[in-house]
């Protein structure tokens with residue numbers, strides 16, 4: 004192990020500056036230089052925006068770059084640090100995990116100084132960038148195998164005050180869905196690590212296949228709304244239009260709302276995101292393909308709910324996720 008993780012520039016420099024976060028080399032690969040943007044307008048909220056946590060979710064890096072284009076003109080106070088690609092190795096390979104060590108960056112927090120490259124990236128970000136922020140937006144998307152509405156997500160947080168603050172932040176994006184998402188594995192995820200420090204962390208998600216202009220516009224509008232709510236930029240927040248509708252709803256999904264595949268095959272969706280379904284309604288059909296004598300399997304809604312996410316591509320194995328159902332928060 005050679006040098007320590009470091010920044011090639013001083014984040015305290017007033018105004019706009021750019022440079023790199025250097026992740027030291029290790030036994031598995033050379034040092035990495037991750038581009039970092041900083042706009043320091045003095046006193047005020049301190050925000051860190053990250054994209055490219057998962058390499059096959061390109062909306063985050065694109066929107067991060069778009070923000071860096073207009074923030075210098077728009078930002079009136081506080082500090083914004085943008086790291087468009089948390090995991091450039093995965094982004095370049097367009098894979099969810101890092102090709103070098105096979106790790107999912109969002110499952111190795113808090114990382115390790117002397118670990119594999121994914122762990123070293125996380126360690127460097129937590130040492131050098133996270134201390135400079137009180138709020139974090141991590142820009143994800145569901146990728147090409149899901150249909151998912153533009154959403155801001157938080158997992159449940161034990162601290163009630165932080166939970167309320169985080170939900171308010173999430174709702175300030177004014178995206179079609181704010182989702183309180185019960186999930187497993189959260190201890191080793193970015194959000195849990197930030198929440199443990201009492202800081203606000205929200206995660207933007209978006210599905211729908213390929214990266215498209217409309218999706219990017221909605222995504223960017225959501226982040227702009229959040230920057231207005233924080234007081235970092237001036238302007239009026241506006242709810243973006245998604246599939247001909249303006250709507251903001253806060254939903255909740257529990258582990259028991261996740262529908263998994265009973266077998267291998269192709270999943271045929273029979274409803275769309277944000278559809279309301281009653282108990283027994285058809286969500287989709289699992290089509291086993293090994294033999295035409297094997298019957299197709301109906302996947303039905305176990306309870307009255309709203310379809311929040313639905314598998315829209317990719318061959319599925321038994322136990323793979325097919326749909327996330329949800330319901331209005333506080334009405335369960």
Ligand SMILES: [Zn+2]
Pocket residue numbers: 056057060143144
């Ligand atoms: Zn992701």
